Amino acid sequence: MSQKLNLGDLIEIDRRGYQHWAIYVGDGYVVHLVSADGSRPNTSFSLSASTKKALVKKQRLSEVTEGNKWRVKNKHDNKYSPKSRQEIVQSALQMVGKKIDYNVVTMNFEHFANNLRYGRYECDQVIRGAGILGAVGTVLAATAAFGFGVMRSLGRQ
Structure with missing residues (x-):
């Protein structure tokens, strides 16, 4: 899939049973959450069942999508003012390598990405x-x- 990407864009990635979310940080890379123990969820609920921690990771978008469909989806831009592109990228890159608490209801992939872009856990x-x-x-x-x-x-x- 080829779309124009801008720094700080929200990327929605189709996965079986859920959507994975990432922030575009430039040069083909995104920042996103993965299981801290290295396991990959089968659904949005399995990560919370297998671990309480997530690792913030920077990876090539092509690696993260694993051949699945993806799209730029800055879906709340009409509802909230996004942070500046530089602030989004800087915040995302500062998180790389950190382990954070993960909860499917209060702090999941989408919460993480929306907080980086809008300052809101949604x-x-x-x-x-x-x-x-x-x-x-x-x-x-x-x-x-x-x-x-x-x-x-x-x-x-």
């Missing part, structure tokens, strides 16, 4: 997941209430 994958779980919960609650009502009315006859 993750649409978590928000979407919470919305789906909320909808499922609502359906289950409605089903249970309906079933209770039917059972109650049958008991009165």
